[in-house]
Every structure is written in C-alpha cells, then in structure tokens.
Amino acid sequence: MPLLQRLSGGDGFPPTSEALDYPNGLLAVGGDLSPRRLEAAYRRGIFPWYQAPEPVLWWSPDPRSVLYPEELHVSRSLRKTLRRDRFTLAADRRFREVMAACGDSRRDGEGTWIDGAMVEAYCELHRRGRAHSIEVYGDTGELVGGLYGIALGRVFFGESMFSRVTDASKVALVALVWVLRRAGFRLIDCQVESEHLNSLGARNIARLDFERELDQTVAIEAEGMDWRPPARCGGLL
Template identity: 70%
Template sequence: MALIQHVSDAYGFPPTSEALEYPNGLLAAGGDLSPERLLAAYRRGIFPWFEAPQPVLWWSPDPRSVLLPANLHVSRSLRKTLRRDEFDLSVDSHFAEVMRQCAASREGQDGTWIDQSMIDAYTQLHTMGYAHSIEVHRDGTLVGGLYGVALGGAFFGESMFSRTADASKVALVALVKLLSGAGFKLIDCQVESEHLNSLGASNLSRLDFESLLAQTVNETLADLRWQLPARCGALI
C-alpha cells in the first residue's frame, strides 16, 4: 500500500485529493475519535472506518454514494408495508442500542468495525446533539434502525440494521420524511451498495459531493425538530 499521511494534533486533515485510489478513498491514519476531530472530519466529508488494533483510518471515497431526499424510491412492496402500519417509530430513544445492533448486523455496510470505542465516541456526539438515531419497533421490540451525524443541512448516514423484513427501509423512509420537513439537502451514504441504490441513492464524484456539501453543511435550519409520527402508517 502507498504511504498515507498521519493526521495532526490540531484536527487537520490532508487535502482529500490526496486520498488513495486503492483502497478507494483512504486519506490518513492516526488521531482519535474526539468530538472535535470527528466534527472537523465530517465538515469536510471525511469519515472514520477501521478495525482494532488498527489506528483510526480516515476516508474520502470517490465516487461518493448520496441520497437526495427528493430521490427516495419507495417500492410498491414497501408502500404495502407502511400501509399495514405494523411498526412503531421513535427518534433518539435508543441511540447506543441502535449502534450495538448495527455492529451485529450484516445488512448494508459491514458493521464489524463498530467497536466500543466507536459507540462511546458517537454516543458523546449524540449527547452533544450532533448524532441521531431512528428506531423501528414491533410489539415493543427494537427491530430496525439507523444512526448518523447531522451538520447543517447534511446528514451523514453511518449504518443501519434490520431484524425483520423492511424494518431498516422503514427507518430510512422515516429519516427522509424528518429531514425533508426540516430542509435538509443531502444524505451521505458513503459507499455504494445495491441496497441503498434500490432506495434511490446514486453516485457523485468527490468534487461534486464536496461542492454540494459546502453549500449545506453550515446551514441553519430553523424548523429542525427530531420528531416522528408514532406509527409508520403516517409516513405515506
């Protein structure tokens, strides 16, 4: 592997144009998962992804998978699921548990990199009001959800899980409804997957992604309320 740079103690990162082509987007190594460093990274479209005992690895892939809220695709079968109204919804009620479930899940991105250090770091961001979770319940049991980081008009999706059919898709529909109502412009999905493409995600070049991010990440959204209807049937 080509040499990669080490991050500085001042929460700085190299230019994303210096990210490796292989592995795609690997930009830098080192540093920590402090709130200051994580927020500085997300503002530039950089995210951590590593497995212990590796140092923290920082990524900026090209292309970048993005879901624009208006492009959400709700299939006929998913609409039927929503109309059956069999799931309850909540926001930010079980953040750490959603992360733990994502760590054990194989849906979407591989969640095995979500270790206790990641859970602790993002729970701290959650306490500060930056990280959020969408939770899907059936009969009082958490069966699906997702979590990510919100900055300005951008939401950086980190991972999702599902313990029953369509539960994570319901969580994404709920997220898009919440974000659309608040004026969010962008949901970062990081790396392309068939699962996310089926829901409306598409690829942008790194330059186009960073241009869009620069227009959204510092916005102030006056109508932002992290609230959802109690039942999934209200999403359609």
C-alpha cells in the same frame, strides 16, 4: 503513489485529493475520535472506518454515494409494508442500542467495525445534539430496525443501519427522509455504494461535486429541528 498521512495530536486532515485510489478513498491513519476531530472530518466529507485493533482509518471515497431526499424510491412492496402500519417509530430514544445493533452487522464480511471506542465517541456526539437515531419497533415494543448518523447544517451523514425483520431498515430510512424533508435538508451521505441503498434511490456523484454540495449546505443550521417521525409507519405515506 501518494504517501498516507499519519495523524497525531492536533494534526489536521490532508486535502481529500490526496486520498488513495486503492483502497478507494483512504486518506489518513491515526488520530482520535474526539468530538472536535469527528465534526471537522464530517464537515469536509471525511469519515472513520476501521476494524479494531487497527488504528483509526479516515476515508473520502470517489465517487460518493448520496441520496437526495426528493429522490427517495419507495417500491410497491415497501408501500404495502407501510400501509400495514405494523411498526411504531421514534427518534433518539435508544441511540446506544441502535449503534450496538448496527455493530452486530458486518460491513465487510470479516467482523464488526463498530468498537467500544466508536460507540462512546458517537454517543458523546449524540449528547451534544450532533448524532441522531431513527428507531423502528415491533408489535411488542422490541427494537427491530433503525439507523444512525451525524447531522451538520442541512446534511445528514448516514453511518449505519440494521434490520431484524423484513423491511425494518427501509422503514427507518423512509422515516429519516420524512423528518429531513420537513427541515429542508438537501442531502443524505450514504458514503459507499450498495445495492440496498441504490434500490431506495441513492446514486453516485463525483467527490468534487459532493464537496461542492457540502460547501453550500453544511454550515446552514436547521434551527428548531424536530427529529420526531410519525408515531406509526403508516403516517409516512
């Protein structure tokens, strides 16, 4: 059984082939959430996921859940929601609030996994133009859904999404795909399989295939990227 590497200082990440089988994909422990380390991690398909007060845990699961933009599945009921055109959309207006709302949700059923240190780290990436949010607003302008993640090259690394009303997170994902298609993005990393994302077209691929995809896309920057979705969700149809 491989030993789990403990990171300190400027230590780099071990090969992802050394990630544990159980828990699936656990690669290393420790280190910090500096912009430099986070960007280096995502470029190799590694992401942090931990629950404070644990040290930072770094993951590279196999298989990997991904969504190819051209494979997005919009169900009949979701199309009906879009046609009703009752949501307004925006990007990068309330990044911190989107993260906070995602932090109120539970990934593993045991408690929030987005602590203050993670919020500050990703807000710094947002200031540097690497992290982005898609926001969904209700009739009175309240934030009712959204998602956030990291954009490197032509890959969007999805981190989390939330919904306070029916279909709001799904509308956020459709809006994200609309934006990414226009910019020629090749891949959305969904990290770990879920029924919710599978229903929208996500599927599993082997970690090695995922890393090959990254090699071909993560360094190709999308120049002049416009993150604005249509003003209203009906414009996504």
